[in-house]
Amino acid sequence: MTLPVPAFTLTTDELEAMIERAAGRAVAAVLAAQAPAAGGLNPANYYTVPEFAALLKVGTPAIYRDVKVGKIPFVRVGTSIRICETALDSYAQAVAQ
Numbered sequence: 001m002t003l004p005v006p007a008f009t010l011t012t013d014e015l016e017a018m019i020e021r022a023a024g025r026a027v028a029a030v031l032a033a034q035a036p037a038a039g040g041l042n043p044a045n046y047y048t049v050p051e052f053a054a055l056l057k058v059g060t061p062a063i064y065r066d067v068k069v070g071k072i073p074f075v076r077v078g079t080s081i082r083i084c085e086t087a088l089d090s091y092a093q094a095v096a097q
Contacts, residue, residue, distance in 0.1 A: 045084060046085065048081070048083075049067070049081050052087075066091070071091070071094070
């Protein structure tokens with residue numbers, strides 16, 4: 001029995017880029033589905049908890065704690081947490097006080 005020969009070949013970098021684009025589209029679809037009817041959510045305007053913590057120069061446990069108690073508004077994408085960039089300024093001011 002002979003196996004069919006693939007019509008094309010991908011390098012590892014090309015395959016990783018395809019997977020990354022597909023994952024980005026999946027995140028965008030989930031955020032859009034969770035968005036209010038007016039406008040939708042742009043995934044470029046949302047941070048993961050580690051990204052948000054790095055911008056504020058605080059530890060991720062502090063961000064997770066404040067998300068849990070409701071100090072930081074967020075949306076869930078599957079099991080991950082995404083924080084809107086508009087929360088950045090308000091949270092930074094609250095932390096500074």
